[in-house]
Amino acid sequence: MSDVTDLSSSLPGDQDQFLTILSREEVLARFEDALFPRSLPVDTVPLADALSLALATDVMAPIDVPPFDRSNVDGFAVRSDDLAQAGEGAPVRLALNNETIACGTAPKQIVQPGTATPIATGGPIPRGADAVVMVEHTQPLANDAIEVRRAVSPGQFISYAGSDIARGEVLMHKGTVIGSREIGMLAACGIARVNVVRRPVVAVISTGDELEQPGTPLRPAAVYDTNGPIVTAAIAENGGNPIFMGSYPDEEDVLEQGMRAALARADMLVLSGGTSKGAGDLSHRIIPRLGAPGIIAHGVALKPGKPLCLAVCDGKPVVILPGFPTSAMFTFHDIIVPVLRRLAGLPLRTDTTVEATVPVRIASELGRTEFVMVSLVEGADGELIAYPTGKGSGAITSFAQADGFLRIEALADQMPAGTKTDVTLLTPHVRVPDLVIVGSHCTGLDVVTAPVVREGLSVRSISVGSLGGLAAARRGECDLAPIHLFADKTDTYNTSFLAPGLTLVPGYRRMQGIVFRPGDARFEGKTPEAAVAAALADASCLMVNRNQGAGTRILIDRLLGDARPDGYWNQPRSHNAVAAAVAQGRADWGVTIAPVANAAELGFLPLTEEHYDFALVDARAKRPGVKAFLASLHSDETRKALEKAGFRPA
Numbered sequence: 001m002s003d004v005t006d007l008s009s010s011l012p013g014d015q016d017q018f019l020t021i022l023s024r025e026e027v028l029a030r031f032e033d034a035l036f037p038r039s040l041p042v043d044t045v046p047l048a049d050a051l052s053l054a055l056a057t058d059v060m061a062p063i064d065v066p067p068f069d070r071s072n073v074d075g076f077a078v079r080s081d082d083l084a085q086a087g088e089g090a091p092v093r094l095a096l097n098n099e100t101i102a103c104g105t106a107p108k109q110i111v112q113p114g115t116a117t118p119i120a121t122g123g124p125i126p127r128g129a130d131a132v133v134m135v136e137h138t139q140p141l142a143n144d145a146i147e148v149r150r151a152v153s154p155g156q157f158i159s160y161a162g163s164d165i166a167r168g169e170v171l172m173h174k175g176t177v178i179g180s181r182e183i184g185m186l187a188a189c190g191i192a193r194v195n196v197v198r199r200p201v202v203a204v205i206s207t208g209d210e211l212e213q214p215g216t217p218l219r220p221a222a223v224y225d226t227n228g229p230i231v232t233a234a235i236a237e238n239g240g241n242p243i244f245m246g247s248y249p250d251e252e253d254v255l256e257q258g259m260r261a262a263l264a265r266a267d268m269l270v271l272s273g274g275t276s277k278g279a280g281d282l283s284h285r286i287i288p289r290l291g292a293p294g295i296i297a298h299g300v301a302l303k304p305g306k307p308l309c310l311a312v313c314d315g316k317p318v319v320i321l322p323g324f325p326t327s328a329m330f331t332f333h334d335i336i337v338p339v340l341r342r343l344a345g346l347p348l349r350t351d352t353t354v355e356a357t358v359p360v361r362i363a364s365e366l367g368r369t370e371f372v373m374v375s376l377v378e379g380a381d382g383e384l385i386a387y388p389t390g391k392g393s394g395a396i397t398s399f400a401q402a403d404g405f406l407r408i409e410a411l412a413d414q415m416p417a418g419t420k421t422d423v424t425l426l427t428p429h430v431r432v433p434d435l436v437i438v439g440s441h442c443t444g445l446d447v448v449t450a451p452v453v454r455e456g457l458s459v460r461s462i463s464v465g466s467l468g469g470l471a472a473a474r475r476g477e478c479d480l481a482p483i484h485l486f487a488d489k490t491d492t493y494n495t496s497f498l499a500p501g502l503t504l505v506p507g508y509r510r511m512q513g514i515v516f517r518p519g520d521a522r523f524e525g526k527t528p529e530a531a532v533a534a535a536l537a538d539a540s541c542l543m544v545n546r547n548q549g550a551g552t553r554i555l556i557d558r559l560l561g562d563a564r565p566d567g568y569w570n571q572p573r574s575h576n577a578v579a580a581a582v583a584q585g586r587a588d589w590g591v592t593i594a595p596v597a598n599a600a601e602l603g604f605l606p607l608t609e610e611h612y613d614f615a616l617v618d619a620r621a622k623r624p625g626v627k628a629f630l631a632s633l634h635s636d637e638t639r640k641a642l643e644k645a646g647f648r649p650a
């Protein structure tokens with residue numbers, strides 16, 4: 001991170017200056033200044049195709065709606081004068097005219113004094129009539145007549161022509177976004193085609209030799225293209241017409257051809273990846289050849305999103321999003337969406353914010369405005385608590401599972417625990433979960449929560465490790481904290497770690513053991529002790545360890561005694577990472593739990609059972625989510641499912 005940090009001096013067109021970091025506001029302003037004002041292309045489209053588009057011109061009402069005075073009820077069209085004296089004791093007899101006005105029937109006869117004409121709801125009011133009596137307020141008489149025993153006021157049950165929409169008035173203003181209700185108004189006026197702002201066509205290209213499209217098998221060292229599908233969907237969500245052009249290798253010629261082809265058919269081009277300092281980072285080198293003015297900002301004092309690159313080539317915006325998916329999504333929403341929506345003629349999204357407390361200290365990089373993705377849960381007194389979803393910019397779930405984000409200013413190096421701050425919601429419909437589980441994550445947990453979710457309750461599981469979970473439970477921020485903490489002194493699991501106000505609910509046992517690739521003679525068929533001895537005797541045998549504080553680490557240290565074989569300092573933080581290291585041949589052995597070993601198809605030498613239990617926050621035990629969770633945990637169905645997945649219910 002040795003980029004030039006210059007918040008002021010870089011000028012538009014200064015594209016040789018690689019990664020001159022500008023403030024977020026400066027970057028937004030430069031981008032908008034380079035693109036707007038501009039006239040937006042207009043299309044005339046059938047009503048059915050106008051949904052979600054912005055009107056390009058005002059629409060005037062060509063007719064009155066309703067087009068004629070219309071009855072609102074089934075009954076009789078009358079002259080109110082005739083009934084002025086009518087009452088319970090003073091019935092008035094009206095002779096029926098010889099026509100019935102159904103919907104769509106133009107009346108022929110005049111309603112003369114002393115007469116009435118049967119009329120249906122929606123029928124046009126005949127000449128002479130000025131009110132309608134409901135059929136249930138009349139009594140049929142012989143010889144085509146009715147009796148009425150109540151007075152009516154003039155205009156009763158009539159909708160007058162133009163009372164809904166008046167001919168010549170502005171029905172809808174330019175810029176209105178067309179939804180189903182607008183389509184209804186236009187249809188009522190007989191309008192079949194409207195002028196709309198044409199959806200900007202946005203080409204999407206992912207770059208990187210390592211990318212594979214979903215649906216194809218994953219080569220070694222490859223990852224699935226995540227940004228391509230995300231950006232494509234986000235463009236459609238924000239009024240664009242995306243064309244996904246696939247992923248391109250890090251080859252300058254091929255990529256340049258792809259970018260030129262994209263710009264030939266699109267109004268805008270969004271690339272992702274290859275915008276920082278790697279050898280394969282070349283799209284920004286191609287941009288200057290694609291049209292003036294070229295790059296207008298490359299590098300923004302924003303986290304995530306520092307290497308964002310913005311360009312305009314012959315009037316078309318060209319954007320390179322950072323490769324890390326959370327960085328790509330965040331910068332797209334923060335900086336690209338406002339521009340895309342302006343190009344589509346759509347109003348800016350309005351952000352909803354809520355106040356929440358951060359339960360833990362959040363470190364931040366000085367000099368960059370940092371946006372931290374958070375998950376919202378309810379605290380002990382009903383206040384909102386914002387947990388960082390924090391797996392970093394490279395993780396997809398950081399953004400996808402967040403409810404919103406908070407902002408740490410560029411001049412702060414942290415946000416202290418307990419800070420009350422605004423959280424901008426990613427969707428305005430955030431619902432505080434019915435069940436909050438904070439602690440160590442385990443695949444078995446999904447088995448237990450499945451029936452709870454089926455009941456329609458929302459479950460939020462935040463993975464912060466056993467100790468983090470206990471701290472959250474003590475603060476009353478979760479319902480349950482899943483823990484598997486081994487106390488060396490007492491040789492017990494979990495019980496000795498509880499604080500007042502917490503009760504231990506026994507969960508299930510997970511068999512831990514040594515994993516190795518099947519067929520490895522150093523391990524196959526041996527006792528764990530003999531296998532470790534064989535591993536230690538072979539200097540080329542590489543282990544993978546676990547992080548300090550993990551229950552598994554205590555086991556490993558016991559197995560090793562004073563030995564520190566190669567690989568000891570490789571200390572990943574999860575059971576799955578250990579299995580992956582062994583399965584991929586980056587290590588030869590490690591210790592993990594049986595379900596994970598089985599899923600990775602590794603050899604397994606059982607060691608001992610780990611207790612995975614739940615610290616229940618007593619004050620929250622009566623919540624429906626907690627009750628449903630406990631019912632599931634103790635049900636036969638869940639116990640069987642746990643066993644099937646390789647766990648042993650307590």
Ligand SMILES: Nc1nc2c(c(=O)[nH]1)N[C@H]1C(S)=C(S)[C@@H](COP(=O)(O)OP(=O)(O)OC[C@H]3O[C@@H](n4cnc5c(N)ncnc54)[C@H](O)[C@@H]3O)O[C@H]1N2
Pocket residue numbers: 001002003206207208210211223224225226227228272273274275276277278281304305306307321322323324325327393394
């Ligand atoms: N020496 C430095 N290294 C990095 C810096 C830096 O300043 N100096 N900045 C870091 C920051 S911040 C970010 S953000 C990333 C972004 O880098 P790039 O935009 O060049 O992205 P890549 O290197 O191509 O990829 C990064 C990462 O993301 C994965 N990736 C890329 N595209 C996709 C995709 N379409 N779908 C899923 N994943 C994708 C890629 O495989 C890499 O793992 O750079 C830091 N490095």
Ligand code: MOO
Pocket residue numbers: 302303304305306307322324327393394
């Ligand atoms: O800017 Mo990078 O996006 O911090 O991860």
